[in-house]
Structure formats: C-alpha cells, structure tokens
Amino acid sequence: MAGGFFKRLVSGLTKTRDNIVAGMDSIFRGFSKIDEDFYEELEEVLIMGDLGVRATMNILEDLRKKVKEQHIKEPADCRQLLIDSIKEQMDVGEAEYEFENRTSVVLVIGVNGVGKTTTIGKLAGKMRAEGKKVVLAAADTFRAAAGEQLKEWANRANAELIGGQEGSDPASVVYDAVAAAKARHADILLCDTAGRLHNKKNLMEELKKINRILEREYPEAYRETLVVLDATTGQNALAQAKEFSEVADITGIILTKMDGTAKGGIAVAIQAELGIPVKYIGVGETIDDLQKFDSNEFVNALFTSEEKEEE
C-alpha cells in the first residue's frame, strides 16, 4: 500500500491526524467502558476536527447502533467502526473525471485567495503532461495582476492564454477563449474567474452570463464547474460551498492548502453534508502539488501513523 503518493498524503495530513485521530485514540485509551461520557468526548473531537455537525451526528448514531448490535464492550473496539462510519458518510459514489478525457470546459469559481489561479495552473500542467492541448481563459478581469499571474502559469504549463483588459467583460474573455479553443482543437478550456465580486447577486449575474456564452458558443463541450475552497478556513469553506451550490451547478470541489492544515476533516463535512465530491486536493504551491482525491484513501491515510508507513 506504501508508494510515494500515499506516503505524501499521510505526511500532508499530519496536523489533521494530530487534531482528530490523536484525540480519538486518547479517548479509546482513557475510557474503560462505553458510556455517555465516552460518546460526548468523541463528539467533541469530531466537531473540533471540522467534520461538521451533521456528519458527526450521523457517525455517532451509527456507532451507537453497531455497539449495541455487536455487543461491543471495549472502547478500543470502536476504532475500526468509527473509521468505517466516516468512510460511509463520505460516500458520494465514485468521483468522475470524464472531463479529462473529453473536449471540455472547466469553470473554476471560489472566493478570493482560495487558490483558483494556482489550481488552474496545476490542472493545466497535469493535462499538458498527458499530452492534451490546453487553453486558459483569464476571465478574472477584476483584479489588476490576475491576468499576469495566470500568464506565468500558462508559461510554466506550456498552455495558451486568452486574456482581456483589466475591467473588461469576463464573459467576452470567455467568448474569445472559446473561439480560440475551437480554432486550435483544444482538448480542454480552463476558465479562471474573479473571487472579488461584491455580493451574491453580482456573482450570480456574472456566472449566468458566462454560462450563457458557453452554452451558446460551445454546446459540444463537456461542462465541469469546480468550486475551490481553502481547507485552512474549516467551517467557513463549508459555508462557501453551500453558497456557491445555490448559484451554480457544481460538479466538484477542489480543497486547497491541505498541506499543513489541521482542518482537513472539512473534506468529510463537505462530502457528507453537501453530497458533492471533492475531486482534487492542493498540497502545496508548485505545479505538481495537485492530487486526485479518494475518500477511502484519505481516511486510510488519516488513520495510518507515519512510523507505521515506514516499517
């Protein structure tokens, strides 16, 4: 099971593990029987670990039921039941990556600073490495340096960039980018958007406009709308995901800054509460720091100690 990939995930989740699993294990060790106090302490660890209220309640309910049915007496015997239950909570079916194999448009949305532009750069790098033709649309015309930043990523990834003047209409940038993507027979068009729209109504209007252009100009393309969330913001990220799901048909989530955060449990909350798959996680600032997300693997990595992995 080792392998560099899993090892990196295990090591990236160190703080989250210290936050959640260490707390759980001390409860399993500290309690001699399964009573109300035991459940209450577990609840606190799960909530503090950013698993979210709903997932926490479901997990505990499931645990109580299994403890009863299987006549479990030892707190330590609950560990595996909890792991299984967390996995069940996160089950949203297998994440689909069809857009990677088809002619597609990926719209990347999220509030400012979460890592949209960086993630697009990483995705572009990944697709280019697979030999795909990639076009980037710099549809964040709101922030002065946004186009330049994406341009650097385009150079790094060796992808083509279509941009517009600062303050120009993002939908018109998307229009131009679609034309370019068609002319060059691109496999994938990645659209960066502005994170700084003053309110929900503006955001909704802008997304609507962009979607209209895509539907009209590029109906043959497979559509993917990914919301980028900063894992270090914990419950705030969950709230953002909810807001975006009200204004857009989200097909997946990208959780960034999973490296070094203690709040990785938010991945559980998002899948359990919203039923939207986390498709990628960002684990650093360089072009290679984007990984596909698999919840089983995530939970396994969370409950594996680094020492054990090295044995």
Ligand SMILES: Nc1nc2c(ncn2[C@@H]2O[C@H](COP(=O)(O)OP(=O)(O)OP(=O)(O)O)[C@@H](O)[C@H]2O)c(=O)[nH]1
């Ligand atoms: N450690 C770490 N840093 C990241 C990750 N993803 C993005 N960042 C950093 O987060 C900061 C913001 O990233 P951007 O890509 O500019 O975020 P954005 O959402 O495009 O921001 P706006 O365009 O201002 O809305 C940068 O310093 C990135 O290097 C990640 O997975 N891990």
Ligand SMILES: [Mg+2]
């Ligand atoms: Mg940006």
